[in-house]
Amino acid sequence: MTAEIIVVTSGKGGVGKTTTSASLATGLAMAGKKTAVIDFDVGLRNLDLIMGCERRVVYDFVNVVHGEATLKQSLIKDKRHDNLYVLAASQTRDKDALTQEGVEKVLDGLSEDGFDYVVCDSPAGIEKGAHLAMYFADHAVVVVNPEVSSVRDSDRILGLLASKTRRAERGEGPVTQHLLLTRYNPARVAIGEMLSVKDVEEILGIEVVGVIPESENVLTASNNGIPVIVDVNSHAGQAYSDTVARILGEERPLRFIDVPRKGFLQRVFGG
């Protein structure tokens, strides 16, 4: 049994890759899948903060790649979910510390340990770190914000996924592409300040697998080291749950993409 490898990527920085990686990995674990999430952003590690395990990092990804520690020593078990593990990036090294063979060895090791899913949190850009994060992927979650520069960068990434991955090189069929629209604000879409779901789908030529509404809960959750998907009361958390279910093959309608209608009392009293 080999683990399914999912890369979370975007090209552009700051669109929500790490937030998505954390929630996706947690969601898969909540669905009963043994899941590891790896931070490929060597030198600018963040995933450990969002996952709330920053004080428990002893050995990291680069240590394993260089054979200075075993996988077992480096995998950090999540506090809340038994079958969820985090492999943190090194903050003191740079992206050249990763090698293709080393990454392959880690991914093979995770497969041998019986992991169902490995989520690779890609750094921004299209250089070495991002290349290695996507190279071995079976699935790609391309995170895009509803604005033109993000859409163009995602387009570039979609092109690279079709040519610069192991699957493409070996002719094993394409990497399954999932487009995830984050920071979506229906009110701003309605007044034409933001691209709509339809606009983005049309420009990129693929359908979205989920739409995550812009929400204060995301920032709060990140600051508290809790993936937002755990916050079942927040719209963003619910949207991530839907997304994970869709990636696992379930069909669910898109939610939170229209301007919420104000109730009668709200209309009378404002708010």
Place this chain on the structure above:
Amino acid sequence: MNARMDTTDACDLRFGQVGIACVRVRRVDAAALCDELERRVRAAPQMFARAAVVLDLSHLLALPDDGAVDALLEAVRSAGMLPVGIAYGTSETEALAKRMGLPLIAKFRAAYEPANGGPAPVETPARAEPVAQVQREPILSAPAPGSMQGAQQHAGSVRSGQQVYARDRDLIVIGAVANGAEVIADGNIHIYGGLRGRAMAGAQGDAKARIFVSDFRAELVAIAGQYRVFEQIPDDLEGQSVQCWLDGEKLMIAKL
């Protein structure tokens, strides 16, 4: 750890966009050329002194003999610039470049081989042309050798940063051409989908080439080197099915 070979490549070999000035020779007069270039170098030494240049002979009525080309190259050198190649013109130019021991620098936007031995291209009116441009980015799907010279098909989107080139034939794209992507053909270009990037037909100078687009939002269209950029797409064309063709030297665009 076991001694593993460093498998990273010893070098990167890539086609990049480099700024090389292009000296388009209008008459075979080494002395005049030297004077002219010297004046340019003096006017902007930081820009032109020891600048790499390619010699473009495609606008001469006939290719000069080897001695004359030698003289022209020497003229460029004595003016203070460094000739590094000859721009692609015809197969004769190619042979000439070989004899001179210089590389041929191909560029897409030059007017190339005169059609069926017709009159060589006469001087086009001076217009701002981007400096000589070398091939960029990997070119996707080169035609299989020996295959029938029908149109080249590309199914699926051409993503930002990708370039598709159909050599010596038409190109059919079934999908969208994204912002920042480029489709080029020596013949016509048909795009069944949105064109948000660039399309260049008649790349070797075929002025009869046309571009057909089912959803027009282009950054740039060009036919045989005549191009038009769209900072703002005219309202009557945006999102429409259009065709582009050359009327003399004017690039025409109209709804289908």
